[in-house]
Amino acid sequence: MDTAVFPDQAEYTFELVGVFTFALSGAMVAVRRDFDIVGIVVLAGLTALGGGVIRDVLIGATPPYVFSHVDLLVVPLVASFVVVFAHPLIEQRGQAILWFDAAGLAVFTINGTLIAEAAELDVLPAALLGIVTGVGGGLLRDVVAREVPLLVRKDSEIYAIPAAAGAVVVAVLAAEDRYEPWMGIGAVVLVFAIRIAALTFGWNAPGAFRRRPARST
Amino acid sequence: MDTAVFPDQAEYTFELVGVFTFALSGAMVAVRRDFDIVGIVVLAGLTALGGGVIRDVLIGATPPYVFSHVDLLVVPLVASFVVVFAHPLIEQRGQAILWFDAAGLAVFTINGTLIAEAAELDVLPAALLGIVTGVGGGLLRDVVAREVPLLVRKDSEIYAIPAAAGAVVVAVLAAEDRYEPWMGIGAVVLVFAIRIAALTFGWNAPGAFRRRPARST
Amino acid sequence: MDTAVFPDQAEYTFELVGVFTFALSGAMVAVRRDFDIVGIVVLAGLTALGGGVIRDVLIGATPPYVFSHVDLLVVPLVASFVVVFAHPLIEQRGQAILWFDAAGLAVFTINGTLIAEAAELDVLPAALLGIVTGVGGGLLRDVVAREVPLLVRKDSEIYAIPAAAGAVVVAVLAAEDRYEPWMGIGAVVLVFAIRIAALTFGWNAPGAFRRRPARST
Numbered sequence: 001m002d003t004a005v006f007p008d009q010a011e012y013t014f015e016l017v018g019v020f021t022f023a024l025s026g027a028m029v030a031v032r033r034d035f036d037i038v039g040i041v042v043l044a045g046l047t048a049l050g051g052g053v054i055r056d057v058l059i060g061a062t063p064p065y066v067f068s069h070v071d072l073l074v075v076p077l078v079a080s081f082v083v084v085f086a087h088p089l090i091e092q093r094g095q096a097i098l099w100f101d102a103a104g105l106a107v108f109t110i111n112g113t114l115i116a117e118a119a120e121l122d123v124l125p126a127a128l129l130g131i132v133t134g135v136g137g138g139l140l141r142d143v144v145a146r147e148v149p150l151l152v153r154k155d156s157e158i159y160a161i162p163a164a165a166g167a168v169v170v171a172v173l174a175a176e177d178r179y180e181p182w183m184g185i186g187a188v189v190l191v192f193a194i195r196i197a198a199l200t201f202g203w204n205a206p207g208a209f210r211r212r213p214a215r216s217t
Numbered sequence: 218m219d220t221a222v223f224p225d226q227a228e229y230t231f232e233l234v235g236v237f238t239f240a241l242s243g244a245m246v247a248v249r250r251d252f253d254i255v256g257i258v259v260l261a262g263l264t265a266l267g268g269g270v271i272r273d274v275l276i277g278a279t280p281p282y283v284f285s286h287v288d289l290l291v292v293p294l295v296a297s298f299v300v301v302f303a304h305p306l307i308e309q310r311g312q313a314i315l316w317f318d319a320a321g322l323a324v325f326t327i328n329g330t331l332i333a334e335a336a337e338l339d340v341l342p343a344a345l346l347g348i349v350t351g352v353g354g355g356l357l358r359d360v361v362a363r364e365v366p367l368l369v370r371k372d373s374e375i376y377a378i379p380a381a382a383g384a385v386v387v388a389v390l391a392a393e394d395r396y397e398p399w400m401g402i403g404a405v406v407l408v409f410a411i412r413i414a415a416l417t418f419g420w421n422a423p424g425a426f427r428r429r430p431a432r433s434t
Numbered sequence: 435m436d437t438a439v440f441p442d443q444a445e446y447t448f449e450l451v452g453v454f455t456f457a458l459s460g461a462m463v464a465v466r467r468d469f470d471i472v473g474i475v476v477l478a479g480l481t482a483l484g485g486g487v488i489r490d491v492l493i494g495a496t497p498p499y500v501f502s503h504v505d506l507l508v509v510p511l512v513a514s515f516v517v518v519f520a521h522p523l524i525e526q527r528g529q530a531i532l533w534f535d536a537a538g539l540a541v542f543t544i545n546g547t548l549i550a551e552a553a554e555l556d557v558l559p560a561a562l563l564g565i566v567t568g569v570g571g572g573l574l575r576d577v578v579a580r581e582v583p584l585l586v587r588k589d590s591e592i593y594a595i596p597a598a599a600g601a602v603v604v605a606v607l608a609a610e611d612r613y614e615p616w617m618g619i620g621a622v623v624l625v626f627a628i629r630i631a632a633l634t635f636g637w638n639a640p641g642a643f644r645r646r647p648a649r650s651t
Contacts, residue, residue, distance in 0.1 A: 030586065036639040038594045039586025053492070058270070060279030062494030067559040074558070084642045124291070125284040139361070144573070146582060148363060152247065152256025160255045205253040208301045275487070277496030341508070342501040356578070365580060369464065369473025377472045422470040425518045 015111075018104030019072055023048035023079035024090065025101055026141045031087045033145050040083060043141050044076040051136030055112050055129050059119040098199055106191035109134030109163040110170055110184055117174040126174070130167035134191075135160050158205050162194035232328075235321030236289055240265035240296035241307065242318055243358045248304045250362050257300060260358050261293040268353030272329050272346050276336040315416055323408035326351030326380040327387055327401055334391040343391070347384035351408075352377050375422050379411035449545075452538030453506055457482035457513035458524065459535055460575045465521045467579055474517060477575050478510040485570030489546050489563050493553040532633055540625035543568030543597040544604055544618055551608040560608070564601035568625075569594050592639050596628035 026047030030040040049066050056064035066072050083090060090097060112133025116126035135151055138159075142149040150156045166187040173179040197203065243264025247257040266283050273281035283289050300307060307314060329350025333343035352368055355376075359366040367373045383404040390396040414420065460481030464474040483500050490498035500506050517524060524531060546567025550560035569585055572593075576583040584590045600621040607613040631637065 031642040033582075033586075034588060034641055035586040036588040036590075036641050038592075038639055039583075040642065042586055042594075057274060057491060058280055058284070060277070060494070063492055063553070063555060063559065067492070067555060067562075070556055070558050073562070087642050088645075119280070121280060121284060122287055124287050125280065128284075128290070143360060143577060144583060144586070146363070146580070148250075149256075149361060152250075152252040152259055152361070154251060154253040156253075158255075160259075205255055207251055207253050208248040208257065208304050211305075274491060275497060275501070277494070336497065338497060338501060339504055341504050342497065345501075345507070360577060363580070365467075366473075366578060369467075369469040369476055369578070371468060371470040373470075375472075377476075422472055424468055424470050425465040425474065425521050428522075 014103070014107045015072065016075060017100060018107045019048045019075045020079055021097060021100035021104045022108075022137055023076040024083060024097060025138070026076075027080050027083035028087060028090060028097075029141055029145050029147070031083060033147075035145075037080070037084065041077065041080045043145060044080045044083070046144060047137040047141040048076045048079070049073070049137065050140040051108060051133040051138075052112065054136045055115065055133045058129060058132070059116060059121070061115075061119070099196065102192050102195040102199070105134045105159065105163055105195060106166065106188040109167050109191055110187045113167045113170045114174065114179075114184065117171060117179075123168075123171045123175045127164065127167040127171040130171065131160060131163045134163040134167075154204055154207050156204070157195075157198040158203050159195065159198075161205060162191045162198065165194060166191035231320070231324045232289065233292060234317060235324045236265045236292045237296055238314060238317035238321045239325075239354055240293040241300060241314060242355070243293075244297050244300035245304060245307060245314075246358055246362050246364070248300060250364075252362075254297070254301065258294065258297045260362060261297045261300070263361060264354040264358040265293045265296070266290070266354065267357040268325060268350045268355075269329065271353045272332065272350045275346060275349070276333060276338070278332075278336070316413065319409050319412040319416070322351045322376065322380055322412060323383065323405040326384050326408055327404045330384045330387045331391065331396075331401065334388060334396075340385075340388045340392045344381065344384035344388040347388065348377060348380045351380040351384075371421055371424050373421070374412075374415040375420050376412065376415075378422060379408045379415065382411060383408035448537070448541045449506065450509060451534060452541045453482045453509045454513055455531060455534035455538045456542075456571055457510040458517060458531060459572070460510075461514050461517035462521065462524060462531075463575055463579050463581070465517060467581075469579075471514070471518065475511065475514045477579060478514045478517070480578060481571040481575040482510045482513070483507070483571065484574040485542060485567045485572075486546065488570045489549065489567045492563060492566070493550060493555070495549075495553070533630065536626050536629040536633070539568045539593065539597055539629060540600065540622040543601050543625055544621045547601045547604045548608065548613075548618065551605060551613075557602075557605045557609045561598065561601040561605040564605065565594060565597045568597040568601075588638055588641050590638070591629075591632040592637050593629065593632075595639060596625045596632065599628060600625035 023044040026043035026045070027040045030043040033039075035043070049072070052066060053064040056062060109130045113126055113130025116129035121129065139149050139151050142151070151160055169190065170179065170184060170187045173183055240261040243260035243262070244257045247260040250256075252260070266289070269283060270281045273279060326347045330343055330347025333346035338346065356366050356368050359368070368377055386407070387396065387401060387404045390400055457478040460477035460479070461474045464477040467473075469477070483506070486500060487498045490496060543564045547560055547564025550563035555563065573583050573585050576585070585594055603624070604613065604618060604621045607617055
């Protein structure tokens, strides 16, 4: 996440918020599944940092960015500590967490796309890696927690689709050398807005087309 | 998959067929599990491209081959689109899909082995990476779909074993500098033939040895 | 695992023991889940070699160490062969296996930490990669076998915590240039001793704090 979507200070703040809320969501899943403290930290870390680590491994930027940014590496530990004691409170504030998570999704996806572009990838692979940065951590969380991944469920409001919209816009702009920082901010707002609208109005993605649902299932 | 098992044009055709049928198999699992459209695309992509991506990451060939071949990256999207509308038809033609899948397994495994050999790996690691190329995508598909991996099930006809047979033959020949393209074709046919025979005659691999099954289980 | 915790010959012996016992544990899980021979080999290999491979991929040391050490690559095959025939005997000697596994955990973790230090990583990332080396294979085993990972379960004696203790000690010492081989041996003994104590006295890690367990769960 070394490209600048936002001015440096704002960028860093957003990164911290994204990592923290993703870590909260991982830790909360661990609490609901009654995992021990190690499980809480593992899920917090995987959720918060997994997407970016996968992206960095795929573009060959090893060791991954987060390994040289100890401050980001500490955030999941802090989030785990908070969740261990405050999980009933966070459970009540579930809606607020979803808004922060949407912010994390938006910043991670656009940042990831720009990093992939900077690594000389084509439009489609760059957008793909942006999406992976945004949704990869949550997928790892669900696989380790043995839940049907939210990413693929019909009853979960759309998540990867707003990410894909923003990632494609930014990847195309960057490939045509028209990208400017304010567009990144616009794309972040776009992803965030679609995700929040999906949560507000209950937008789910459809599954396969079935002529007569009752019979063909 | 930049080494030549077949003449260039044939090679490319086989790659497309392999990626497409693997993507179909992933998308069909998603439909059966009633995932949404995102889940269909995710499983199609993981199944079709996962094995090759793991291989490339392990040999340090990043970004992976497929990231610079947008045509291959688009294939899982096309397969997903087909499955969304034509899944009842594909379900009926299950046997045909298994034959195409066997072709994909054969080409991916032998190609993967040759790529690993070209990366200066020893016989056993090269064969291992060939097998990973062939079976890795299916393993990721089953893990994300939360199914017992076909790869490890007693009631699934042998899959990794024909791949291993072909991979070892090619890895040994290549290590002894005796490899020629027609041998690659032969190995692909070998893997394909064993797999088809397994499907036809119901060959399953045994599990652990149990003296008195009824008691020791 | 190319740094020297122990004199070369002892180091190599420990590595073999660690790989072998980790492979046994993977193969035994496969037998209990009634997987076929491919499943036994896959779980043996993932458990024994997965942690080190993930570490090497993360620090960019590709192809991973084990791919150029065919002797280590063969060990899971040998362990699988042993388990196929001797699994009832191993089941009876479960306690002994846990002790060997604790030795593997200790050696892998400390070795992994030193390798990460040698790759110029900071204290916390180096300790993290040491822990990943020690526990990563078991996590992969449980994900593929579709079991709730031992790593995160409340009823499993602490496993990652002794690893973390040893990894942090070694990472701090190495970062301050005070590391000497006997300290590595000490750290291995420390990890091993805590793990064995946990097994002996039934030390489990707690989960999230719950004021009134009966109501808040």
